[in-house]
Amino acid sequence: MNPALRILSPGLSLTVQDLGRFGARHLGVPPSGALDDYAHRVANWLVGNAAACATLEMTVSGPRIECLTEADIAVTGADMGLWLNGSSRRRWASLRVKPGDVLELGLAENGCRGYLALAGGIAVPEVMGSRSTCLGGGLGGLEGRGLASGDLLPAGPGQLLDAPRCLPWAPIYPQHHLLRAIAGPHDLLFSFSGGLDRFFGTTFSASPRSNRMGLRLSGPAVERNADASTGIVSEPVVPGNVQIPGDGQPILLLREQTIGGYACIATVLSADLWRVGQVKPGDTVRFVRVSLEAGQQLAAQWRGFLAATERLLAAG
């Protein structure tokens, strides 16, 4: 397949991601996938792709990329700017590029992760049903690793758009994030100590030690019940679980782990996980408690909003 993009410089961390790899969690293969799946989906819809196509996930600082074919691209997510051959272009909109064009993104001014979609999708080989890069397992993406200068990326079959597309609104990411969460699975280990109430009343700050494995938070220690041990017999974990290790500093698990050995006090709603992808070191985070029933209603509403957004963009 002919290459469509050449990486000139990757920025801080550049990986290929799609919606994730779901068939082998029982064998220790984590989901991986775009951390802000909302921005990822919109980028794809803007160039006429299905949401499941692979995009480039850019972290904190953006890449420089040479275009090798005529195609439509779109950049969404964190505001890293967007320059085509040195002139500024609109984000959250489709952009026609020609061979020899150079795209450049800078430091994220707002948010943490940006997404670049290409018509036809980034066509690295599918591994176990997904093109997402799992850095810990060295699989998916391009040779299971982050992208580097000189890498060539192929595009899948795609068509040029009849008319340019843009999202009529662009999310502005806050520096103080409210994340709705359901108590549990191990909330009872924190209920008598007052830890559960304190957890939902505390403003935490995001640590620079965060990565795709987990968002590490710091604040007053979340205390477990006097009779609760630090570790638990390892259990399956899901994206959004908030672990409380021995030091009481929460770790919000993202998409790179399947089993964990620490008690989880709460779980962020699936409908709010995309927001977590935009939390950058130094930002503050507070968890807002919702019931399971309310959480499932909010999740259903969010899926409805995504479907409406897709229809809007497809209509042009």
Place this chain on the structure above:
Amino acid sequence: MGIRDDRPDIRLPAVRFRISGDRALIAVYGDEVDPAVNERVRRMAALIEASRHPAIEAVVPAYCTLAVHYDPGLINPAALGELLRDLEAHAIKAAVQPQATVEIPVCYGGEFGPDLATVATCNRLASDEVIRLHSQTVYRIYAIGFAPGFCYLGGLDPRIHTPRLATPRSRVPAGSVGIAGGQTGIYPLASPGGWQLIGRTPLALFDCGRTPPVPYRPGDALCFRPISADTFFRLAGESDR
């Protein structure tokens, strides 16, 4: 389908459930690392998968719990809990495969197991005795996780328990077999690590191009068979092809 077994086992403690977000339920069959509890988890994972219920997206078993990922648009957690109880009470025997035993060839000591002597010294044993004790046990794969294909094994002989390295290695080769405290395990992929390395298997334990990508499943039995360095290189050559 197979014959239904309608006699519920009244000796089993009732399953409990924990909520893990808006799309997953954790079924809890016990609180301890126990082969009987883990066997119940293995059976349940097989029964849930065999049910092919449209609302169930995935089942992930661990030591004494399993996660059921579900579509909340199709089922609510209370109904899902009932479904799991019902699947167990009316278990379809044919849905549960017998526990498989997987044999992993290991070349112990030398360049493949640089810490074999440390494990021997720590426990006041000869190196050969460490190999004998490590390879005569049939281990249970309680869970697979932490890394793709990494198995949590139970059953290490207390006579060869050994603390982790004080300073972890920056790179442990794929296939390395190690001991950390009361645990033994195999590194399926090259990674940093602090386990005492006593040997290495020439088998590629995780190969994402292969179906299935790992040669065992949660709940299987696993044993180690000592091999010579010559056999190691021969098997490694076959594994490459």
